[in-house]
Amino acid sequence: KPLFVFLVLHILCISCDSLLLTVIVLCMTDNGVLLIHGADYGRRDSTTCSLNLPASQLQNVQCSKPISILADSCNGKSNCTVKVSSSVFGDPCFGTYKYLEMAYSCHFHSVTCEGSQAKLQCGQVIVVYWANFGRRDNTTCPDGNTAQLQNVTCLSPNSPENVTNSCNWQNSCTVEASNTVFGDPCGGTYKYLEVVYDCQDHSVTCEGSQSNLQCGENTVIVVSWANYGRRDTTTCPGQYTIANLYDVNCFWSGSMEYVTNSSVDPCVNIYKYLEVFYTCQGK
Ligand SMILES: *[C@@H]1O[C@H](CO)[C@@H](O)[C@H](O)[C@H]1NC(C)=O
Ligand SMILES: *[C@@H]1O[C@H](CO)[C@@H](O)[C@H](O)[C@H]1NC(C)=O
Ligand SMILES: *[C@@H]1O[C@H](CO)[C@@H](O)[C@H](O)[C@H]1NC(C)=O
Ligand SMILES: *[C@@H]1O[C@H](CO)[C@@H](O)[C@H](O)[C@H]1NC(C)=O
Ligand SMILES: *[C@@H]1O[C@H](CO)[C@@H](O)[C@H](O)[C@H]1NC(C)=O
Numbered sequence: 001k002p003l004f005v006f007l008v009l010h011i012l013c014i015s016c017d018s019l020l021l022t023v024i025v026l027c028m029t030d031n032g033v034l035l036i037h038g039a040d041y042g043r044r045d046s047t048t049c050s051l052n053l054p055a056s057q058l059q060n061v062q063c064s065k066p067i068s069i070l071a072d073s074c075n076g077k078s079n080c081t082v083k084v085s086s087s088v089f090g091d092p093c094f095g096t097y098k099y100l101e102m103a104y105s106c107h108f109h110s111v112t113c114e115g116s117q118a119k120l121q122c123g124q125v126i127v128v129y130w131a132n133f134g135r136r137d138n139t140t141c142p143d144g145n146t147a148q149l150q151n152v153t154c155l156s157p158n159s160p161e162n163v164t165n166s167c168n169w170q171n172s173c174t175v176e177a178s179n180t181v182f183g184d185p186c187g188g189t190y191k192y193l194e195v196v197y198d199c200q201d202h203s204v205t206c207e208g209s210q211s212n213l214q215c216g217e218n219t220v221i222v223v224s225w226a227n228y229g230r231r232d233t234t235t236c237p238g239q240y241t242i243a244n245l246y247d248v249n250c251f252w253s254g255s256m257e258y259v260t261n262s263s264v265d266p267c268v269n270i271y272k273y274l275e276v277f278y279t280c281q282g283k
Contacts, residue, residue, distance in 0.1 A: 009102075010025070010102050012100045013049035014041075020083055020085045021085060022082070023081070023084050025074050026078070032106030032109075033075075033076050033078055033109035034105075035129050035130055035196050036074050036102060036104050037102075038103050039067040039071070039100065040066055040100070040101045041064075041089045041099075041101075042064040042093060042099075043060060043061055043063045043097065049098075049099040050097075057096055060095075065089060072136075075132075107198050108198060109197075110197070111141070112193045113141035114141070114177050114190055118174065118195060119172065119173075120167055121172040124201050124202050126169070126199065127197060127199075127224060128160060129160075129196045131160045131194060133162075133185065134155050134159075134185050134189070134191050135154040135189050135191050136152055138150065141191075156182055159193070162181055163193075163195055167195075167197070177192060198279060200279050201277070204236070204275050205273060207271055207274075211276065213276060220280070222278060222279050222281050223277070224278060225276075227274070228274045228275075230271070235273055
């Protein structure tokens with residue numbers, strides 16, 4: 001059952017640079033895990049977190065420092081606790097009253113210990129948002145000796161690409177959690193593969209027909225990918241000849257506006273169809 005995806009915006013006023021605040025980020029959905037879309041420490045307008053403060057501390061609105069530690073430690077977890085202050089993040093603008101802004105949403109999650117295979121399956125299609133083959137705590141996949149569990153900052157930057165290549169836009173996929181697939185980001189560590197993904201709806205409309213995407217009440221359609229063309233020989237066979245179905249590499253992909261640009265025919269004489277991948281998101 002697809003999760004209902006909300007983008008949550010969270011703003012935390014930092015009352016004092018030297019005070020160490022603890023912020024808890026939490027997924028309220030059952031079995032949902034966090035995906036941090038962005039986190040920024042500084043000041044980007046003069047009104048946020050401005051109550052009773054002197055103008056001099058609100059003037060600098062071009063103070064911004066992306067905080068990657070939030071994604072590194074929170075992605076893939078149902079909740080996480082992060083320490084917040086200039087002493088942790090560094091001070092991007094001394095003398096300015098700062099705040100932490102972050103945006104996150106909740107999604108499905110899979111964990112696979114090194115040497116096993118991750119099997120993702122959706123009723124519709126898989127969209128991978130984040131993945132890591134490495135180790136971020138010493139309790140997940142605890143087999144192996146203590147030394148093999150010690151490096152809990154083992155991150156591998158290529159992991160998302162390696163997983164999206166075999167999983168995106170499929171109903172199911174299998175990926176081996178191994179050095180062969182991902183390379184070895186930290187030798188001597190017993191690793192595991194974490195994947196944050198969604199199951200998205202998929203709509204197919206044959207050339208000449210109208211597509212009709214639907215979402216429930218109080219939700220909006222968010223298109224993540226669309227293609228007008230042909231990617232296989234079985235979808236929309238129609239009354240057309242084999243020759244018409246032959247070009248299965250007919251792509252005209254991107255955003256919905258781009259794909260439905262009627263002045264473009266990506267493959268002349270091929271009977272095409274429009275595919276749209278989308279989710280229904282809360283308003
Ligand atoms: C936070 O996550 C841990 C496991 O990662 C879980 O045991 C705990 O119950 C969660 N806490 C809340 C408040 O959801
Ligand atoms: C795991 O980490 C915690 C906190 O860093 C530490 O107290 C504990 O001893 C570690 N356990 C193992 C098996 O290394
Ligand atoms: C842990 O692994 C990372 C590679 O992802 C490496 O940069 C780091 O130095 C390692 N830390 C320790 C304590 O071995
Ligand atoms: C994993 O990703 C890296 C970087 O994109 C790439 O060099 C490597 O070939 C990929 N591995 C596989 C098995 O696709
Ligand atoms: C449609 O495609 C044509 C040719 O590529 C381009 O010139 C035009 O700007 C496009 N229109 C839109 C609305 O994208």
